[in-house]
Amino acid sequence: MPAKSRLAVLAALLLVAGGATTGVVALRAHARKSPGPPVSAAKVATATVTRTDLSDSRTLPGALGYGPQTPVTGRGTGVVTALATPGATVTRGHALYRADDQPVVLFYGGTPLFRTLKAATGKQHPERGRDVTVVADNLQALGYDIGYRPPDTDGLGATYTPALAAAVKRWQRHIGAAATGTLGVGQTVVLPGPVRVGQVQARLGDPVQETLMSVTATGRTVTVPVEAGDATGIAAGAAVTITLPDDRSVAGRVTSVSSTVQAGGTDPGSGQQDPASPPSIDVTVAPAHPEDVAGLDAAPVTVRFTTTTRHGVLAVPVTALVALKEGGYALQRTDGTLVAVTTGLFAAGRVEVSGPGVSAGLRVETAS
Numbered sequence: 001m002p003a004k005s006r007l008a009v010l011a012a013l014l015l016v017a018g019g020a021t022t023g024v025v026a027l028r029a030h031a032r033k034s035p036g037p038p039v040s041a042a043k044v045a046t047a048t049v050t051r052t053d054l055s056d057s058r059t060l061p062g063a064l065g066y067g068p069q070t071p072v073t074g075r076g077t078g079v080v081t082a083l084a085t086p087g088a089t090v091t092r093g094h095a096l097y098r099a100d101d102q103p104v105v106l107f108y109g110g111t112p113l114f115r116t117l118k119a120a121t122g123k124q125h126p127e128r129g130r131d132v133t134v135v136a137d138n139l140q141a142l143g144y145d146i147g148y149r150p151p152d153t154d155g156l157g158a159t160y161t162p163a164l165a166a167a168v169k170r171w172q173r174h175i176g177a178a179a180t181g182t183l184g185v186g187q188t189v190v191l192p193g194p195v196r197v198g199q200v201q202a203r204l205g206d207p208v209q210e211t212l213m214s215v216t217a218t219g220r221t222v223t224v225p226v227e228a229g230d231a232t233g234i235a236a237g238a239a240v241t242i243t244l245p246d247d248r249s250v251a252g253r254v255t256s257v258s259s260t261v262q263a264g265g266t267d268p269g270s271g272q273q274d275p276a277s278p279p280s281i282d283v284t285v286a287p288a289h290p291e292d293v294a295g296l297d298a299a300p301v302t303v304r305f306t307t308t309t310r311h312g313v314l315a316v317p318v319t320a321l322v323a324l325k326e327g328g329y330a331l332q333r334t335d336g337t338l339v340a341v342t343t344g345l346f347a348a349g350r351v352e353v354s355g356p357g358v359s360a361g362l363r364v365e366t367a368s
Helices: 132-140 162-175
Strands: 009-018 021-030 044-048 050-065 070-073 080-083 094-097 102-108 188-191 195-200 211-216 220-225 237-242 249-259 282-289 297-315 322-324 328-331 339-347 350-354 361-366
Touching: 044 297, 050 237, 050 339, 080 211, 094 211, 102 132, 132 162, 195 339, 220 297, 237 282, 297 339, 297 361, 322 339, 328 361
Parallel strands: 021 322, 102 188
Antiparallel strands: 009 021, 044 361, 050 220, 050 297, 070 211, 080 094, 094 102, 195 211, 220 282, 237 249, 237 297, 249 282, 297 350, 322 328, 328 339, 339 350
C-alpha cells in the first residue's frame, strides 16, 4: 500500500495501568479505504519483533520503621524498680525491667510461663508442658547444662527435672536473682526473639501489673498497606525495590503478607486507620542489606512490586499495534501488509504479541 494512500491517524488511546503508574499510548487505526486526501502524513518508523522477558510492576507507598509494637505487661507482684531505655536492644537472658529489684529477663519462645515451676518432691509428679520446654531451650541456648532431657514423643512438652531445676538455680545466681531453683510467672517475659524497646509507659515505683513498655523487632522493615482485593501477585519471598526519601533505590524482599483484612486503609505516614479507605492488608518488606537504611528509624518510602513476569515472549513497542476497524490488532510489515496478532502482557511501553506469521526479527512499522 503506497505511503500517500494510507491514512495514519490516532484512532485509539490504550490505558496501560501498572500499579501506581499509568501510561497512555496511541495506536494507529487501519482503515480499508481512505475517505479523502490526508491532511498531513504521520511520521513512520520501524521496530523489530524481539524475544524477551516482560514484567509488570506497581509502586505503592509504605512506611519504614521497626514494625508493629508489642505491649509488655508485667506479671507477678511488686513495684517497678528499673526499666530498659527506649531504643535499647534486649536479647535472650537479659533484663527488660526489674521488679522489687529482681531482674525480669527475656526468653525466646511461643508459650509464656503460666505457673510456678519447681522440682517435684516425694511422690509428686514433675511439672511438664510447653512452658517447661521454653525454660529448657533457653537455658541450653545460654550454655547451662540441664542434664538428661527426656524426649518429647507425645508433644506435651519438656519435664521440669531435678537437673533442670538445678540449672535454673545456677542461672538465677548468675543474674543476681534469688537462687531458689523455682521459677515464677513474673520472672521472665517470653517473646519470639530479640526486641527493640519502643515506648516506655511505666515509671519507677509503678505497680508491676500494668503495661510497662512496647517493643518491636530489632530490624527495620517497611509496612505497605495494599487494598485487600488488589494483592494478587504479591507473595512472601518476592524481590522488590525500595525507594528511600533521598531517591536511592535499594533491594528488598517481601517477608510476609498479612491474612488479616483491616476495615480501613492505613496511612503509611501516620500509621493511623482511615475508615473511609477500602479494606486493606499489610505487606511487610525487609531491605536486603540492612546497612542501606542505617540511620533511618522511620521514613516514608515507596516499594515497587513485580506482580507479573512473562519469560521469552515476542514483544514490540505498543505504538506498533494497528487497531483494525473490524476489531482486534495487527502489525504492519515494512511492505505495507498486515499480520494479525493476539496481545498479551503490556509493560513498560511494550506489548506481548503472538500469532501466525509473527516471529523474532520481523520488521514492522511503528508510530514515531
